[in-house]
Amino acid sequence: MRKKLLLGNWKMNKLAAEAKEFALASKELAKKAKEHNILLGVAPTYLSLQAVKENASKDMIVAAQNVHFMDHGAYTGEVSIPMLEELGIDWVIIGHSERRTYDNETNEKCNLKIKALLGHNMVPVYCVGETLEQFEKGLTKKVVGEQIKEGLKDLSKDEAKRIVVAYEPVWSIGTGKNASTEIAQDVCKFIRDVLKDMFNEVSEEILILYGGSVKPENIKAYLSCNDVDGALVGGASLKIESYEGLLNNIL
């Protein structure tokens, strides 16, 4: 049986001192999550990773929001996998729609990053999802199918076992406009079918998250869908009270 995963994406929010405060306050939550066999984590900015890693429970997943695919070199402004490893970070969000939109993160680039992460035994959380225009044109499965096939190209079954996929309809991220649970289940099931074509039985082990305006009030409905194993949450993961509410509602 697949575990549940609740991952907060803090985006470009929180000073390191605020991140540390959250980390300290989250210790009890991490304990509770562990008792219920739920994976719990947050993705702070690079500059807060160390503060969170050092002050949160060791059971808390601390993820980076991006990484470069090269280990080192002339890439001004970038951060490498060994630099994250040095801080004990072993999860990274890849291909978030904001990076696809503002930073030209293509499926091919995501693929390079995912392969590099897996080569370092790290866990990529690969985000996919269609824009509003694509949704309205009925192109969701075409777009998401391509994102999965191109982003996860050339992975072995053993590697595929270690990835997490997050379906995040772009029109729902930060908008308060939720995809219905029917849409979430339908697209997450579609993703699992594509993963099955690519990796056979391994597809049953891969965690698939839903993301897009998830809040304490609606998280339970999403997680009751057969193919939704957890949630990637932006806004509602920023305040400890709301983050606690998210966790409490899926225990």
Ligand code: PEP
């Ligand atoms: C996200 O950042 O991945 C996200 C889903 O944001 P929000 O929950 O705020 O829609």
